[in-house]
Amino acid sequence: MKTVFQSPVEPGFVQDPYPFYDKARxxxxxxxxxxxxxxxAVSHRAVQVLLKDRRFGREVPAxxxxxxxxxxxxxxxxxxxxxxxxxxxxxxxxxALVMRAFTSRAIATLEPSIRDLSHSxxxxxxxxxxxxxxxxxxxxxxxxICRLLGVPEEMSPDLLRWSHAMVAMYQASRTRExxxxxxxxxxxxSAFLSNYIEQRRTDPQDDLITRLITxxxxxxxxSHDELVATCILLLNAGHEATVHSLGxxxxxxxxxxxxxxxxxxxxxxEEILRYDPPxxxxxxxxxxxVDLFGHTFKxxxxxxxxLGAANRDPSVWAEPNRFDPSRPIVTNTSFGxxxxxxxxxxxxxxxxxxxxxxxFERCPNLRLSADPxxxxxxxxxxxxxxxxxx
Numbered sequence: 207m208k209t210v211f212q213s214p215v216e217p218g219f220v221q222d223p224y225p226f227y228d229k230a231r232x233x234x235x236x237x238x239x240x241x242x243x244x245x246x247a248v249s250h251r252a253v254q255v256l257l258k259d260r261r262f263g264r265e266v267p268a269x270x271x272x273x274x275x276x277x278x279x280x281x282x283x284x285x286x287x288x289x290x291x292x293x294x295x296x297x298x299x300x301x302a303l304v305m306r307a308f309t310s311r312a313i314a315t316l317e318p319s320i321r322d323l324s325h326s327x328x329x330x331x332x333x334x335x336x337x338x339x340x341x342x343x344x345x346x347x348x349x350x351i352c353r354l355l356g357v358p359e360e361m362s363p364d365l366l367r368w369s370h371a372m373v374a375m376y377q378a379s380r381t382r383e384x385x386x387x388x389x390x391x392x393x394x395x396s397a398f399l400s401n402y403i404e405q406r407r408t409d410p411q412d413d414l415i416t417r418l419i420t421x422x423x424x425x426x427x428x429s430h431d432e433l434v435a436t437c438i439l440l441l442n443a444g445h446e447a448t449v450h451s452l453g454x455x456x457x458x459x460x461x462x463x464x465x466x467x468x469x470x471x472x473x474x475x476e477e478i479l480r481y482d483p484p485x486x487x488x489x490x491x492x493x494x495x496v497d498l499f500g501h502t503f504k505x506x507x508x509x510x511x512x513l514g515a516a517n518r519d520p521s522v523w524a525e526p527n528r529f530d531p532s533r534p535i536v537t538n539t540s541f542g543x544x545x546x547x548x549x550x551x552x553x554x555x556x557x558x559x560x561x562x563x564x565x566f567e568r569c570p571n572l573r574l575s576a577d578p579x580x581x582x583x584x585x586x587x588x589x590x591x592x593x594x595x596x
Contacts (some may be wrong), residue, residue, distance in 0.1 A: 207501060208233035211240050214378035214584040221580050223486065223587070224527065227515035235499040239510065244489075245501065246510040250519035250539070252499055253511045257543035259498075262490040264546060265293040267506050270491075278385055280392040281375060287435035290443070290546065297545060303428055304436055304549060307417035312354065313553050320350055320557055324564035331596055335575035339592040343452040346561045347445035350553075354444075355437060356413025357402065368395040369442045377583045392438075399434045414440070440550065448554045450484030450588030451540075452561060457578045457592055458482055458529055459566075466566045469531035475558045476538065477531045480523070483540035486514035487585035513539045514587065569596050 210233070212219055212226045219226060227248060230237045235252035236245055247253045256262055274282045285291055289300045327342050348362045357365070371391035374384050403415060410416040418433055428436065455478035459466055466474050488511045492503040503509065516539045518526040523536065541548040548554070565572070576593035 207236055207238050207245070209238045209240050210246075213241050215582055217582075220582050220584060223514060223584070224518055227512060227518055228527075230512075231515055231519065236501055242510060244508055244510045245503075246512050246515075247499075248512050248515040250516040250522045253513065253516035253539050254543060255498065256490055256509060256511055257488075257539070257546075259496070260545075261494050261496050262492055262503075262509070263293040264291050264490065267491055267493065270506050275385075278389050280390075280396065281372065281385075281388045283431065284372070284392050284396060284435045284438055287429070287431040288439050289436060289549075290439055294545070299426060300428070300432060300436070301545075301549070303418070303421040303426060304440075306421050307414055308440070308549055310552065312414065312417075313556060316350060316354060316553070317556065317560065319353060320346065320560045321564065323349055324561045325568070328564060328568045331569070333596070335593050335595045337591045338456060338594045339449070339453050339589055342561070342565065343456070343592065344445070344449050346452065347448035347554075347557055350557060351441050351444040354414050354553075355441065356406070356411050356415050357441075361398075364398070365395075365441055366445075367391065369446060372438070373442055373446055373586070374583070376585060378585065379582050395438055396434050399437050400430070403430075403433060403437075443548065444550045444553065446586070447484040447548075447550075448557050450586065451479060451554065451558060453589045453592050454478065454482040454484065454587070455558070455562065456565070456572075456594075457574075457589060460572065460574050460594070461578075462529055464529070464531070465570075466531070466562065467570070471559050471563055473533070473535060474531040474562065475555055476535045477529060477533065478558070479540040480517045480538040481529050482587065483514055483517055483538070484586060484588055485540070486587050487512055488542055488546075511539075513542075572596055 210230050231248045235249040236247055239246040247256050289297065289304060292300055324346055327345055331341065344366065348366055349359055352359045352362055352365065368391040371387045374380065375388045403419065406415050406419055415437060418428060418436060421428060458478065458481060490509050490511060492505055492507045492509070494505055496503045520526050523533065541551040572594055574593065575595045578589050578592055581588060581590045
């Protein structure tokens with residue numbers, strides 16, 4: 207197996223990781239990424255197999271689990287009860303309860319609200335250059351998820367602050383300051399939700415939190431910690447990925463001078479997700495000895511699945527480094543796969559279809575007013591800001 211070297215915080219890689227992916231993929235399905243001290247799956251077929259192979263999972267094997275540092279206890283407690291970090295049978299129970307509350311009907315009813323929200327945000331665009339990431343790309347998903355959960359929209363600045371602090375724990379640039387900030391955010395976020403959940407127990411509404419409470423008390427039961435962790439996960443994952451997908455997509459369209467109105471919106475959305483996805487790495491642990499792609503994984507081995515590399519595999523997409531919204535839609539890996547396929551994928555796609563349609567129809571002369579830059583936040587891939595003018 208070929209060993210590759212690439213710092214995930216090196217500025218050139220942060221701005222454009224795809225040349226590294228192309229080089230790594232040329233060595234085969236798997237490479238050893240020295241900087242992470244991990245085997246990495248870089249081909250589409252390897253990533254898809256590892257996403258779906260039940261001999262691999264997200265939950266740390268029991269013998270490798272430890273209490274973790276004391277200063278991270280609030281953040282670790284949320285993670286310990288998260289659907290994202292669970293495997294069957296715990297995952298089966300949690301996901302079934304979440305899916306009973308996070309229904310397609312509940313998502314479909316949000317369509318008029320998302321459309322009205324998109325247009326109201328566009329109505330407030332200034333005549334001078336402004337940051338589209340802050341004024342539009344962030345607001346659409348965070349306000350939508352607030353409405354879905356039933357959380358007051360005026361809480362969105364706090365929710366964003368808590369969310370950014372917590373997900374920063376997955377970044378390659380993580381420091382002790384990152385950890386302290388994440389622990390504080392987890393403590394404050396959990397306290398807010400605990401109080402809000404208690405309000406909903408006595409004053410139920412037609413919202414996701416109430417439906418999760420009902421699912422908790424209707425037989426199979428979500429514990430209080432699981433309920434808090436699920437709400438945090440839905441909000442964090444429910445807006446972070448969509449913010450970056452919208453931002454990356456608009457940036458690509460404007461840089462390439464493409465008129466999105468010439469393409470079907472579903473094709474545009476899928477190509478944005480394929481071409482420049484918001485999440486570039488997902489990890490799995492081996493639960494037994496497994497022989498795959500010429501390598502023997504031992505129990506406890508952690509493998510990195512490079513979603514961004516899989517989405518540019520030339521064995522699946524012709525000219526994969528070319529942005530082409532008219533290409534036939536082939537399932538990409540941007541929302542994961544297998545048991546952990548993103549429960550919010552239908553909502554994210556709905557938000558992107560509605561928001562991008564409104565933006566490009568209302569603002570056909572939208573242009574970049576400054577060169578966009580990606581944040582030093584690998585394995586997330588999103589912009590620091592997106593300065594535009596109408």
